[in-house]
Amino acid sequence: MKHLLLSMVACAALSFGVSAANYKIDTSGAHASVNFKIKHLGYSWLTGRFNDFSGEFTYDAAKPNDSKIMVEIDTTSIDSNHAERDKHLKSGDFLDASKFSTAKFVSTKITDQGDNQLEVVGDLTLHGVTKSITIDAEKIGEGKDPWGGYRVGFAGETVLRLKDFGIPEKLGKASTEVIIELHIEGIRQ
Template sequence: MKKLLLSTAVSAAMILSATAANAADYVVDTKGAHAFVNFKIKHLGYSWLHGRFNTFDGKFNYDAKNPNASQIMVNIDTTSLDSNHAERDKHLRGKDFLNVDKYPTATFKSTSIKFESDSGEVTGDFTLHGVTKTITFEIEKIGEGNDPWGGYRVGFEGETSLKLADYGIDYNLGPASTYVDIGLFIEGIRQ
C-alpha cells in the first residue's frame, strides 16, 4: 500500500511538473515596437479621434495546451499619450481628462481568461485616473512560433470599451463621446 501511495504521489508530481514546464513567461516586445496600446473616441459624433500610449510594458504567462491558466499584466505611462496633436495632447494629459501629474500610470492585471480555440475574453482589474474597475477585453490569438533570431513569440490582440465617467473623467464632449475604445496589441517574447 505504501509503495502504491508513493508511486501515485511521484506520478502526480511528475504530471504537475510536466504541466508547469509547458507554461512559459513572456515579456511584451515594446523595444522592438511590436506592441501597441491604442485608443479611439468619437469627436462630437462626426468622426473618430485616434491615439496611442507610446510608453508601456507588460508580461504574461501562456501555455497553448492550457490557455485558460494564463495571466497578463500591463503598465501604461499615461504621460506618453499621443494623439498626433501637441495642444490636444496637453489638454488630454491635464486635469480635465487623465490628470497625469497625479495619475501617471494606468495598469491592467488579469483575474481570469477564457479561451475557445484562438479567441476569448480576458477579465481583470484596470486602474485609470485613480479608479480601479473590472473590465473585459475580447481577445484573439494572432499566432505563435519561432522567430528568425532564435527566440519564440506569441501575439494577441484585444479590445474593450470604457465609460469615461466610471473613471471620474466627466469633461463634457457631447453624448457621442462618453466612451473610449481601447485596443491592446501585443507580441510577447518567451523568456
C-alpha cells in the same frame, strides 16, 4: 540508480505537464501597441496611442485558462498626433496625467472561448479608480522567431465609459466611451 531517478523525474514532469511560459511584451522592438479611439463630438473619430508601456504575461497553449497578464501604461505618453491636444488630454480636463501618471491592468480570469478567442477579465486602474473590465482577445499566432527566440501574439479590444473612471465627459453625449485596442507580441523569457 542515477538513471532511475532521472527517469522518474522525467515521467513526473510529463504526467504533470509543462508549466506556462513567461513572456515579456516586446515594446523595445515596437511589436506591441496600446491604441484608443473616441468619437469627437459625434462627428468623427479621434484616434491615438500610448507610446510608453510595459508588461508581461504567462501563457501555455495547452492551458490558456491558466494564463495571466499585467500591463502598465504611462498616461503622460498619450499621442493623438497633435501636441496641443495631447497637452489638453493630459490635463485635469481628462487624464490628469500629472496626478495619475500610470494606468495598470492585471488579469483576474482568462477564459478560452475556442477558435483562438479569449475573454480576459481583470482590474484596470485608471485616473485613480480601479474597475473590473473585460477584454475580448484573439490569439494571433506563436512560434520561433528569426533570432532564436519564441514569440506569441494577441490582439484585444474593450470599451471604457469615461465616467466609470471619474474622467469628465467634456465632449458631449456622443463622446462618453473610449475604445481601447491592444496588440501584444510577447518574447518567451
